[in-house]
Amino acid sequence: xxxxxxxxxxxxxxxxxxxxxxxxxxxxxxxxxxxxxxxxxxxxxxxxxxxxxxxxxxxxxxxxxxxxxxxxxxxxxxxxxxxxxxxxxxxxxxxxxxxxxxxxxxxxxxxxxxxxxxxxxxxxxxxxxxxxxxxxxxxxxxxxxxxxxxxxxxxxxxxxxxxxxxxxxxx
Amino acid sequence: xxxxxxxxxxxxxxxxxxxxxxxxxxxxxxxxxxxxxxxxxxxxxxxxxxxxxxxxxxxxxxxxxxxxxxxxxxxxxxxxxxxxxxxxxxxxxxxxxxxxxxxxxxxxxxxxxxxxxxxxxxxxxxxxxxxxxxxxxxxxxxxxxxxxxxxxxxxxxxxxxxxxxxxxxxxxxxxxxxxxxxxxxxxxxxxxxxxxxxxxxxxxxxxxxxxxxxxxxxxxxxxxxxxxxxxxxxxxxxxxxxxxxxxxxxxxxxxxxxxxxxxxxxxxxxxxxxxxxxxxxxxxxxxxxxxxxxxxxxxxxxxxxxxxxxxxxxxxxxxxxxxxxxxxxxxxxxxxxxxxxxxxxxxxxxxxxxxxxxxxxxxxxxxxxxxxxxxxxxxxxxxxxxxxxxxxxxxxxxxxxxxxxxxxxxxxxxxxxxxxxxxxxxxxxxxxxxxxxxxxxxxxxxxxxxxxxxxxxxxxxxxxxxxxxxxxxxxxxxxxxxxxxxxxxxxxxxxxxxxxxxxxxxxxxxxxxxxxxxxxxxxxxxxxxxxxxxxxxxxxxxxxxxxxxxx
Numbered sequence: 001x002x003x004x005x006x007x008x009x010x011x012x013x014x015x016x017x018x019x020x021x022x023x024x025x026x027x028x029x030x031x032x033x034x035x036x037x038x039x040x041x042x043x044x045x046x047x048x049x050x051x052x053x054x055x056x057x058x059x060x061x062x063x064x065x066x067x068x069x070x071x072x073x074x075x076x077x078x079x080x081x082x083x084x085x086x087x088x089x090x091x092x093x094x095x096x097x098x099x100x101x102x103x104x105x106x107x108x109x110x111x112x113x114x115x116x117x118x119x120x121x122x123x124x125x126x127x128x129x130x131x132x133x134x135x136x137x138x139x140x141x142x143x144x145x146x147x148x149x150x151x152x153x154x155x156x157x158x159x160x161x162x163x164x165x166x167x168x169x170x171x
Numbered sequence: 172x173x174x175x176x177x178x179x180x181x182x183x184x185x186x187x188x189x190x191x192x193x194x195x196x197x198x199x200x201x202x203x204x205x206x207x208x209x210x211x212x213x214x215x216x217x218x219x220x221x222x223x224x225x226x227x228x229x230x231x232x233x234x235x236x237x238x239x240x241x242x243x244x245x246x247x248x249x250x251x252x253x254x255x256x257x258x259x260x261x262x263x264x265x266x267x268x269x270x271x272x273x274x275x276x277x278x279x280x281x282x283x284x285x286x287x288x289x290x291x292x293x294x295x296x297x298x299x300x301x302x303x304x305x306x307x308x309x310x311x312x313x314x315x316x317x318x319x320x321x322x323x324x325x326x327x328x329x330x331x332x333x334x335x336x337x338x339x340x341x342x343x344x345x346x347x348x349x350x351x352x353x354x355x356x357x358x359x360x361x362x363x364x365x366x367x368x369x370x371x372x373x374x375x376x377x378x379x380x381x382x383x384x385x386x387x388x389x390x391x392x393x394x395x396x397x398x399x400x401x402x403x404x405x406x407x408x409x410x411x412x413x414x415x416x417x418x419x420x421x422x423x424x425x426x427x428x429x430x431x432x433x434x435x436x437x438x439x440x441x442x443x444x445x446x447x448x449x450x451x452x453x454x455x456x457x458x459x460x461x462x463x464x465x466x467x468x469x470x471x472x473x474x475x476x477x478x479x480x481x482x483x484x485x486x487x488x489x490x491x492x493x494x495x496x497x498x499x500x501x502x503x504x505x506x507x508x509x510x511x512x513x514x515x516x517x518x519x520x521x522x523x524x525x526x527x528x529x530x531x532x533x534x535x536x537x538x539x540x541x542x543x544x545x546x547x548x549x550x551x552x553x554x555x556x557x558x559x560x561x562x563x564x565x566x567x568x569x570x571x572x573x574x575x576x577x578x579x580x581x582x583x584x585x586x587x588x589x590x591x592x593x594x595x596x597x598x599x600x601x602x603x604x605x606x607x608x609x610x611x612x613x614x615x616x617x618x619x620x621x622x623x624x625x626x627x628x629x630x631x632x633x634x635x636x637x638x639x640x641x642x643x644x645x646x647x648x649x650x651x652x653x654x655x656x657x658x659x660x661x662x663x664x665x666x667x668x669x670x671x672x673x674x675x676x677x678x679x680x681x682x683x684x685x686x687x688x689x690x691x692x693x694x695x696x697x698x699x700x701x702x703x704x705x706x707x708x709x710x711x712x713x714x715x716x717x718x719x720x721x722x
Contacts, residue, residue, distance in 0.1 A: 080206070080209065080332070081209055081292065081332055082332060082414060083329070083330070083331065083332025083333060083409060084409060084410055084414075086328065086329040086330075086331075086332065086409070087329055087406055087409050087410050090329055095444060109206060111189075111193065111206075111210055114326075114328070115326075115328040115329075115331055116328075118328035119328050119329055130201065141185060141188075141189055142182070142185050142189075142326070143181060143185065144178050144179075144181045144182035144185065145326075146182075146322040146323055146325050146326065146327075147323055147327055147328065148448070148449040148450060149328055149329070155449075156178045156179070156182070156322060157322070157452075157456045157459070158456075159178060160176070160178060160456075160459055161453075161455060161456065161459065164459065
């Protein structure tokens, strides 16, 4: 599955480890939540970067003590219909001020890109090659947003206020 | 009317172009039906028994005449010449072609109409009182808040893939015409002791196979905090609502399983984190939305104009006026309800010709505004009383002056087995037969206010649980069987009806309803005692006895 990061298809430096895969000496690893919580010290004292795959039914607050030390959080969309990870993403970005990579994994399709970007994802494990290639074009599909989220895009309500004030200056 | 600005228009156009691309990808096979299903549902497109069905939003039930004409145009050009108004201020077209849907949406977008989130597991069309802004005694026009919430819930990046659909309704009147107690969130606009505007917030109402009346979660949420409070409810629901079983996925089940106290604590915790964020609504923002609702330049008119006095001699006019005309907050004006329940017709249908003609009448007599109510009727909200006789004559010619509003033949019904792929039984033919049985308006008036609601399956789109008489069609051994409940209601005293006994066959339903009505007429203490009050006083037993004594 192609990875989109920074708006472009890129290689993935992370190696996904299962619960019982032996830990490689070096290199970046992406590990399941349970394993990460069990071996956090070992994992964080290695030379490579560490990322965590966090399931969408586990309280994201458990990860807070480690947020400064991990490079990637991968949230999971078991199907695109299951939207729990959008809440987890916003909590990570907006409540817990997580600034590392936030990766969407699972059934990630083109039609969710805008929602995901707005929720704080910046990295996408895209299911279909064609969707990954269409990323930039799709991300620009909308220019109007009604809700304030942590992505900082200005909301329609506030754009109206700005327009109103700028009109006021001229008169 | 709320006037869209360039910002609102841009978003709707962007949505249309996205959907055009999605349809193209579906037709080319790039999207699987499973992937496309969610995308089309988010744009109001269902696959029904015979064809795709297209559901268009009429936010808080307000339409301008150019919008009604655009709906007529869609009915004519892309469908079979009619549309069906639903119980949630939507209109449905039943025969639309997938390849033409993007064009239909584009035609509607030109007049600021869309179909976003009229189906799917997201926040549905925000509904309100169809008399909003004109009913006497409102604290303020609830549509200002409905519009704020409509905007906030449109393409919400966090809550577009909820466990299940999510419906919000708002009222600002003591008498609840928006059925807020059967919504996922019900909002009652009130003022606190300091005179500040806010909401009583109710949560967890809903019908379907496990019906619940909504419970109050908070007695007062200040208007400026309403978006953050709704967001807190949704965040709790998005994370903890059940996703393992579609029938247990609505918020009502979560509220029921956790209990309202625990659920409200969860919401309160979440809310404390976000209430002082950018979700707080500035006065200036509220003022901006308010300023874009315009009201007609009402004239100073007499309470009782000569035209009305003269027309009173005509008993047909008087029958219609007494039934369909309600007081307006401005002297000399009235709110006119237009019954879409003609004798023998399917409830809630209107032809393209009727829609066009109504648009003309609204331009002439109602400052270009039409309303849509959850009872599947329309309304003209600003009719000068002196124009009532002329309006009545025009409506009568169109077949739109049936004086049966709120009477026994003003039936709410889902499309049922005639259209719907979920249905187990027919609804429309039952409604049609009942309107014929009770076509005599003197009899209907004698019976008084009585709401019959019919659903063709357990999903309860016809709101049968809250009908004064509820009729639910089920399938048993290959046969349509109808279960009858009585004593339900959808207003401020919302209650679920009680089953009177074993189900009856299709051709027995109308007879059973007649028996129930006859029993009521014999049992009521005085003519003013409404059916639901007699049921409340006596319970179901005497009705049950009457119905089953001879069966």
